[in-house]
Amino acid sequence: MQFRRPSGATPQLPFLRTMAGRRFVKQAAIVIAAFAVGYLITVFWLFPAPFFSSQHAVPRVVDLGVTEARQKLEAQGMRFRIEDQETDPSVPKNAVVRQDPPPGVVVPPNTVVSLVLSDGPPDVAVPDVAGFPRPLAERVLKAAGFQLGRTDTLPSANDRGIVVQTRPGPGVGRPAGTAIELVVSSGKADLTVPSMVGLTLVEARARLAEIGLGVGVVSTRAVSGRPDGIVLEQRPAAGTRTGRGTKVDLIVAGKS
Numbered sequence: 001m002q003f004r005r006p007s008g009a010t011p012q013l014p015f016l017r018t019m020a021g022r023r024f025v026k027q028a029a030i031v032i033a034a035f036a037v038g039y040l041i042t043v044f045w046l047f048p049a050p051f052f053s054s055q056h057a058v059p060r061v062v063d064l065g066v067t068e069a070r071q072k073l074e075a076q077g078m079r080f081r082i083e084d085q086e087t088d089p090s091v092p093k094n095a096v097v098r099q100d101p102p103p104g105v106v107v108p109p110n111t112v113v114s115l116v117l118s119d120g121p122p123d124v125a126v127p128d129v130a131g132f133p134r135p136l137a138e139r140v141l142k143a144a145g146f147q148l149g150r151t152d153t154l155p156s157a158n159d160r161g162i163v164v165q166t167r168p169g170p171g172v173g174r175p176a177g178t179a180i181e182l183v184v185s186s187g188k189a190d191l192t193v194p195s196m197v198g199l200t201l202v203e204a205r206a207r208l209a210e211i212g213l214g215v216g217v218v219s220t221r222a223v224s225g226r227p228d229g230i231v232l233e234q235r236p237a238a239g240t241r242t243g244r245g246t247k248v249d250l251i252v253a254g255k256s
Helices: 019-046 066-075 134-143 201-210
Strands: 079-086 096-100 112-118 147-154 163-167 179-185 214-221 231-235 247-253
Touching (some): 066 079, 134 163, 201 247
Parallel strands (some): 147 179
Antiparallel strands (some): 096 112
């Protein structure tokens, strides 16, 4: 057996037709409206982000270069300001080390995001290798993260091949990878450089070899009235005290 409501009939609630019922409906409507207003105010105050589509979460720009970080922030309607730079062993120079506000924070348009950029790895102190044999000094410098630069020789009180000093000196801070020059002893300064001026190159070479010295760089200079191959100048000069094995640079007459 099926029950069908008579056509056009509406349910009747006699209570709502009374004065007390109408008062009840009015009070209920006021309570519901007050609750809705209070809820919306609370949500707007505590959780504004879902209701403002113009707001965005701050993107992560840490480890990015300053140009890429700026582009990423501006794409979200934000601005940036560089606050400071600090050394960092792992972040490349001019990349972002820190940001404020941090990533994920929802902010209004035109918010300024403060950035701290990397100044690159901290400087490394040049180790003191004076008195070390040259091969050991080179290994120590490489282990400290430096490259090897030019090596000069200098007569000293040390034996031949012993490091006299570095350039820059020990304790000076330099970025890793900097080329460090070595000054190495050419031996004790127990020899006097003889004069080579006026000798032929062959004669000069033989004379230097007799006393334990050698010929270094040979360059030529055109001089009228002097036959080719005659020594015009020398470095170090005659009379200089030097060590065994020192190389003497010569300038000889010839076509320049």
